[in-house]
Amino acid sequence: xxxxxxxxxxxxxxxxxxxxxxxxxxxxxxxxxxxxxxxxxxxxxxxxxxxxxxxxxxxxxxxxxxxxxxxxxxxxxxxxxxxxxxxxxxxxxxxxxxxxxxxxxxxxxxxxxxxxxxxxxxxxxxxxxxxxxxxxxxxxxxxxxxxxxxxxxxxxxxxxxxxxxxxxxxxxxxxxxxxxxxxxxxxxxxxxxxxxxxxxxxxxxxxxxxxxxxxxxxxxxxxxxxxxxxxxxxxxx
Amino acid sequence: xxxxxxxxxxxxxxxxxxxxxxxxxxxxxxxxxxxxxxxxxxxxxxxxxxxxxxxxxxxxxxxxxxxxxxxxxxxxxxxxxxxxxxxxxxxxxxxxxxxxxxxxxxxxxxxxxxxxxxxxxxxxxxxxxxxxxxxxxxxxxxxxxxxxxxxxxxxxxxxxxxxxxxxxxxxxxxxxxxxxxxxxxxxxxxxxxxxxxxxxxxxxxxxxxxxxxxxxxxxxxxxxxxxxxxxxxxxxx
Numbered sequence: 380x381x382x383x384x385x386x387x388x389x390x391x392x393x394x395x396x397x398x399x400x401x402x403x404x405x406x407x408x409x410x411x412x413x414x415x416x417x418x419x420x421x422x423x424x425x426x427x428x429x430x431x432x433x434x435x436x437x438x439x440x441x442x443x444x445x446x447x448x449x450x451x452x453x454x455x456x457x458x459x460x461x462x463x464x465x466x467x468x469x470x471x472x473x474x475x476x477x478x479x480x481x482x483x484x485x486x487x488x489x490x491x492x493x494x495x496x497x498x499x500x501x502x503x504x505x506x507x508x509x510x511x512x513x514x515x516x517x518x519x520x521x522x523x524x525x526x527x528x529x530x531x532x533x534x535x536x537x538x539x540x541x542x543x544x545x546x547x548x549x550x551x552x553x554x555x556x557x558x559x560x561x562x563x564x565x566x567x568x569x570x571x572x573x574x575x576x577x578x579x580x581x582x583x584x585x586x587x588x589x590x591x592x593x594x595x596x597x598x599x600x601x602x603x604x605x606x607x608x609x610x611x612x613x614x615x616x
Numbered sequence: 617x618x619x620x621x622x623x624x625x626x627x628x629x630x631x632x633x634x635x636x637x638x639x640x641x642x643x644x645x646x647x648x649x650x651x652x653x654x655x656x657x658x659x660x661x662x663x664x665x666x667x668x669x670x671x672x673x674x675x676x677x678x679x680x681x682x683x684x685x686x687x688x689x690x691x692x693x694x695x696x697x698x699x700x701x702x703x704x705x706x707x708x709x710x711x712x713x714x715x716x717x718x719x720x721x722x723x724x725x726x727x728x729x730x731x732x733x734x735x736x737x738x739x740x741x742x743x744x745x746x747x748x749x750x751x752x753x754x755x756x757x758x759x760x761x762x763x764x765x766x767x768x769x770x771x772x773x774x775x776x777x778x779x780x781x782x783x784x785x786x787x788x789x790x791x792x793x794x795x796x797x798x799x800x801x802x803x804x805x806x807x808x809x810x811x812x813x814x815x816x817x818x819x820x821x822x823x824x825x826x827x828x829x830x831x832x833x834x835x836x837x838x839x840x841x842x843x844x845x846x847x848x849x850x851x852x853x
Contacts, residue, residue: 396758396761399754399757399758399761400757400758400761402751402753402754403750403751403754403755403756403757403761404750404751405750405751405753423758425756425758426754426756427754472768511768512771513640513641513642514639514640514641514642516639516642517636517639517640517663517664518640519640519662519663520636520637520640520764521633521636521637521660521662523761524633524636524637524640524760524761524764527757527761527764527765528764528765528768531709531748531765531768531769532768534749
């Protein structure tokens with residue numbers, strides 16, 4: 380199932396327009412974090428007020444990880460050099476559709492603020508980054524039009540759902556476990572953050588099952604335990 | 617070259633939003649007929665005020681036939697029984713792109729009023745009808761989002777232009793010539809209108825050259841002349 384996650388929208392009309400295009404393309408589930416919703420939103424929502432009314436309000440950006448298997452971030456900017464690893468690899472809407480087709484997965488597509496889009500620490504939490512190919516002279520789309528284009532493209536696909544895939548928050552626990560291992564094993568400190576992002580992208584994209592998650596946890600935990608064991612042996616000498 | 621033709625828009629913000637998505641996807645030429653353009657339009661156009669400023673204002677709907685080879689109408693409604701022949705065949709955005717790709721042609725995509733869309737007599741003048749596949753429960757999109765989706769799809773294609781193709785108004789002259797022939801030859805009166813629409817669709821889609829136009833004119837005119845000749849012979853008896 381594909382849902383839409385709006386982050387920090389300040390123009391109430393935009394939230395309503397998004398609800399409308401969601402309904403136009405047969406999507407229902409809307410998550411909101413830090414968005415302005417007023418009577419103006421209900422006006423632009425037109426006959427999609429039901430989508431707006433049943434939207435789920437989140438109190439923190441990363442609360443979304445409780446509800447979905449995968450989080451897709453959107454960006455109009457694909458080439459800031461210093462933070463390239465956050466925005467790469469970037470998928471086109473078609474590539475995202477092809478990726479999701481036939482897979483069993485609950486995915487939220489996050490759209491950011493009218494002026495800044497998603498912040499870097501939000502993009503870091505995403506498992507895939509998608510960008511709409513636009514005119515380099517004026518790439519910045521209004522958020523509701525970007526939603527329209529993406530949902531139009533995704534509406535061409537066929538998807539399925541089952542309960543086997545772990546939630547994104549479970550992937551976060553696994554990444555924390557990996558981080559413990561990195562710290563323990565003197566992994567270069569300055570590379571830990573981007574390695575975590577890489578892990579998140581890889582694990583997110585591969586939509587791992589509960590069994591696979593527990594297998595990976597087992598591997599890391601086993602390594603940690605053994606290191607602990609060795610350290611104790613050294614101390615006791 | 618692909619241009620956008622807005623017809624009868626009453627919400628000034630929509631005209632601006634359309635200019636913006638046009639620029640987002642690299643389209644420049646905008647035609648307006650009977651649209652409300654105010655400072656609000658320039659606000660929603662954002663960095664695409666140049667598109668809005670250079671828009672061409674038409675005084676009649678069919679004036680567009682002076683500027684393009686082909687006119688494509690858009691509709692959210694595809695199944696009103698009594699007027700089916702106006703809205704059929706309906707193409708999807710992808711089919712339109714595939715049709716236009718590699719062809720040499722100036723085409724305008726017409727989008728109608730927020731409430732009624734394009735009127736039937738306007739759709740009748742179009743050579744192709746395109747419709748975005750939407751949720752049957754709520755198919756009616758905001759016009760600027762419909763433009764966004766269509767231009768996104770069309771921006772995937774490659775097109776070319778040369779001056780060989782006749783303008784839509786020249787096709788109209790040919791259809792009038794055919795009508796003369798129908799009237800002369802006792803073609804059933806009640807079928808003339810829909811036959812003209814069919815001719816318009818066929819000739820529009822096939823993007824005929826100036827030479828082909830004159831060949832077809834020749835055929836019809838020759839037939840008319842010969843009928844005239846026969847009638848005179850009969851009279852003189």
